[in-house]
Amino acid sequence: MKIVVADFYRAGKEHYIFNASLVKICTQLADVTAVRFIADSHQTNAYSISHGEEDANGVTLKALTVPAKVGGKHWIKKIGFEIIQSFRLLCASSTEETVIFSSLSPVTSVFVKFFGFLWKGKNVLITLHGDVDFIQQNKTGMRNLLGKCFKASFRIKRKNVKYLALSFPISNNLIKEHYLNSNELFWINHPYFFKKHSLHKEPGKPVRIGHIGVASQEKHTHYIFDVAQRLATYISNGALHFSLVGMAVNISDFSNGYVEGGNTAGEMLSKEQFDKKIEELDYAVFFYSDEHYKFCSSGAILDAINHEIPVIALKTEGFSYIFSKAAGRMGFLCNDLNEMTALIEDITNGKVSKDEYDDMRNTIADYKHQFSIEYVKDQLVGQKGFIDFIKGNR
Incomplete structure (x- = not known):
C-alpha cells in the first residue's frame, strides 16, 4: 500500500515536527511500499537534510511554496491555494494511495468532504489541530466562521474520509458531544522528536x-x-x-x-x-x-x-x-x-x-x-479499522 502525506496550509517550518513524525510513522507501517511527502519547501528541505532526498524507507519529496501571509486578501489566496492543491492531489493520486492531510483548514475540509464522491475510490485522513477548538459556541468573528466550517464538514458523511485527533480526550469529546461518530475518527498522542537531557540542578535562588x-x-x-x-x-x-x-x-x-x-x-x-x-x-x-x-x-x-x-x-x-x-x-x-x-x-x-x-x-x-514514533505507530495500528482504512478498505 502507498501513502501520501500532504500539507498545503502550513508555510515555512510550522508544524514541521508533527509532519516529519507523521511521515516516519507511515514508513514504519507494515505493507507500506511507498510514502510521498508534499509540503512547503522549508519542510521538504529539512526532511531531506535529516533523512536524504529519498531515504531507505522509500519517502519521496515534493516541494511547494505555500503562501505564508494570512488576513484579508492574503488569507483568501492561502485558502485558494490549499483548495486547488488538495483537489489536484485527490484527483491525480492513484486508488492505491491513501491521502493523509497532516493539516487542512476547516474551509478546505468542507470542500474535501462535500466533493468526496469524486474520489470515492481512495481513502482520505484529515488531521485535526488546535483550530478545531473553534467549534465551541463562544467564538466570535473569523473563529466563529471557521468553527461553522468544521461543523459543516463533520455533518457531511463520507465513508472514505475520516479524521485523526491528537489525543484521546479530544477524540472522546468529539464523539461524546456528537460531532463525530467513533467509526469516523482515529487518535494518537502528538508525536515529537525528543532530545536527551541531563538531570537538572536543584532549583536554586531564584x-x-x-x-x-x-x-x-x-x-x-x-x-x-x-x-x-x-x-x-x-x-x-x-x-x-x-x-x-x-x-x-x-x-x-x-x-x-x-x-x-x-x-x-x-x-x-x-x-x-x-x-x-x-x-x-x-x-x-x-x-x-x-x-x-x-x-x-x-x-x-x-x-x-x-x-x-x-x-x-x-x-x-x-x-x-x-x-x-x-x-x-x-x-x-x-x-x-x-x-x-x-x-x-x-x-x-x-x-x-x-x-x-x-x-x-x-x-x-x-x-x-x-510520544515516540514507535509508540504512536502502535497506537494507530491497535485501533479498530485503521489498517483496513489505510489499505483502501472501508
Whole structure:
C-alpha cells in the first residue's frame, strides 16, 4: 500500500515536527511500499537534510511554496491555494494511495468532504489541530466562521474520509458531544522528536517558573500576573522569578512588573532562543481551562516534556489525562489559583526536596517514550479499522 502525506496550509517550518513524525510513522507501517511527502519547501528541505532526498524507507519529496501571509486578501489566496492543491492531489493520486492531510483548514475540509464522491475510490485522513477548538459556541468573528466550517464538514458523511485527533480526550469529546461518530475518527498522542537531557540542578535562588508558548487571554495566561503579585515579596527579595517564554498576545493590560518577558511585537522567538529560555526554567506553569483545551492539545506541554521541566498547572481533563499516563509524578495539578499560589510558595521555601525534583524529571524522561514514533505507530495500528482504512478498505 502507498501513502501520501500532504500539507498545503502550513508555510515555512510550522508544524514541521508533527509532519516529519507523521511521515516516519507511515514508513514504519507494515505493507507500506511507498510514502510521498508534499509540503512547503522549508519542510521538504529539512526532511531531506535529516533523512536524504529519498531515504531507505522509500519517502519521496515534493516541494511547494505555500503562501505564508494570512488576513484579508492574503488569507483568501492561502485558502485558494490549499483548495486547488488538495483537489489536484485527490484527483491525480492513484486508488492505491491513501491521502493523509497532516493539516487542512476547516474551509478546505468542507470542500474535501462535500466533493468526496469524486474520489470515492481512495481513502482520505484529515488531521485535526488546535483550530478545531473553534467549534465551541463562544467564538466570535473569523473563529466563529471557521468553527461553522468544521461543523459543516463533520455533518457531511463520507465513508472514505475520516479524521485523526491528537489525543484521546479530544477524540472522546468529539464523539461524546456528537460531532463525530467513533467509526469516523482515529487518535494518537502528538508525536515529537525528543532530545536527551541531563538531570537538572536543584532549583536554586531564584526559583524560575515560566509559561511556555504563546501567552494569551484564551489560555488564561494573564493569571500569571495575579499569582506573581500574590508572591511579590519573594520576587522582590530574589527568591522567585516568573517569566513568559514566547510571544504574548492581548495580555499587556495585565502586566504588573512581576513577570518578565513575553514578546509583544507579534514575532515568535527563534528555536534556539526558545529552547534556551525553557532550559533556564525550574518549572513550567499553565493556566489552561477545559473550555479552551476541550478539542485541542497543547504543544507547549510537549516542549516542557522535551526539556524535562516539571509542570505546575490548573487541573483540567487534558492535564489530568497526561499526568495519569506517567509512571510517577511529573509535576503538580492545582484546583485553583489559591492552591497554586500556596504550592509555589512551598516550592520557594524549599519544601520540595532535590530528590523529589529529580524524581519528577526522571518520570518525565521516561514518559517521553509515549510520544515516540514507535509508540504512536502502535497506537494507530491497535485501533479498530485503521489498517483496513489505510489499505483502501472501508
